[in-house]
Amino acid sequence: MPLTLNPRAEALRVSGIRQFFNQLVNYPDAINLTIGQPDFPTPEPVKEAGKAAISANLTGYTHNAGLLELRQEIAAFFQDTYGLTYNPQTEIIATNGASEALDAVFRTILLEGDEVIIPAPCFAGYEPIVELNGGKPVLLDTSETGLVPTAEAIRALVTEKTKAILFNFPSNPTGVTLTKAQMEPLVEELSKYEIFVVTDEIYSENTFAGTHASFACFESIQDRTFLVHGLSKSHSMTGWRMGFLLGPEQYVQQVLKVHMYNTVCASVPSQYAAIEALKNNRDAPEVMNRAYRERCDFVYGKLVEMGLEVVKPKGAFYIFPSIAKYGMTSFEFATVLLKEGGVAAVPGSAFTKTGEGFLRISYAYSMETLEEAMKRMGDWLKTLESKSK
DSSP states (O other), rough: OOOOOOOOTOOOOOHHHHHHHHHGGEEEEEEEEOOOOOOSSSOHHHHHHHHHHHTTTTSSOOTTTTTTHHHHHHHHHHHHHHHHOOOOOTTEEEEHHHHHHHHHHHHHHHHHTTTEEEEEEEEEHHHHHHTTTTTTTEEEEEETTTOOOOHHOOOOOTTTTTTEEESSSSOOTTTOOOOOHHHHHHHHHTTTOOOOOOETTTTTBBOOOSSSOOOOOTTGGGGGGGEESSSSSTTGGGGOOOOOEOOHHOOOOOOOOHHHHHHSSSSSSHHHHHHHHHHHHHHHHHHHHHHHHHHHHHHHHHHHHTTTTTOOOHHHHHTOOOHHHHGOOHHHHHIIIIIIOOOEEEEEEGGGGGGTTEEEEESSSOOOHHHHHHHHHHHHHHHHHHHHH
16 A cells, blocks of 8 residues: 555645745845834843743743743733733643644644634745644635624534634734724624634734733633634744643633644743843834834834825734735736845735735835835836826
8 A cells, every 4th residue: 555644734824924934045135024023122121031041941842832930920910911811730832932822722622613703914834834733724815804804704604513713912023913893793692502612812012002901801612712812922932832822721721732742832931031021022023013113113103105095903913905906816916026126025825815916025124125115116017007007
């Protein structure tokens, strides 16, 4: 008998972000606006805490859920910041990044054929992680509703097979977020069904307009809401792989078993660094956000000057202009922009089929880089438009 592989793994596609990023090797002079990663260093005290843990040989296993001191700091952060109460002993897990938290949740809750509603365009990793765990992603298209989901759209998609809905606000790739008032009709609709709510709030600390509101704050759905968070974006710690999962004890304790057999525990030096981040460096995101606000205003203004239709972001560090009027697919548009304009951005189709007709630009880059990129893009669009006349 020939060796066989899991067909779910064979069916996986390389992320559209990485497909496009990989082309950059052929265009060394292009400006890269593809990757969503803070361009700031991890705060010095946080780095020192990680180093100190290594120097003190604090590099063995911890409790599967993570150091109790870390879980206590996570609980204190969410209590102080959002008024959310979680028991650090039983309702919090430190994970290897937010991605592992999502995977552990879906491994725990999904049965073969279960459906997960995902407002889209959405992060490129959501569909594959649901599919790998036997679920079926059901995309809620927000491209015609200002990139925000509606209660009516949720109602139209719920079936007897719906197991969960996955939210991500502030959003990657759109930068759009929801106010508490916008969440209320969604929560009222979700309260009618016995389905899990999974809310990925990894960008919550990178909110520029108003105050971040969490789906976990609504009492009517708290007993079935998983809150996914972490330090990758807020403290520029993408490579430290430090995520959090918070939720009701009866479900989190089941997720803990999946996490246990998958990774045992989160990186221990990273856990000590996370304690420092949450205890003494809560202001780090605001330092970065001042730069993000300036960059966001600049890029948004330039895109509007170029005549592009775009929703102004209120968080994260992405902007998602429509390029539908140019009559090209988003992949074609991004390819020509790279080859002729010297700017690399990600085609909207990388964020599910609902992103077709859009382009994701990351502004997690210096103002100098963004100024040159917007100049190149503006000049290229003028050339493109003159050719079409």
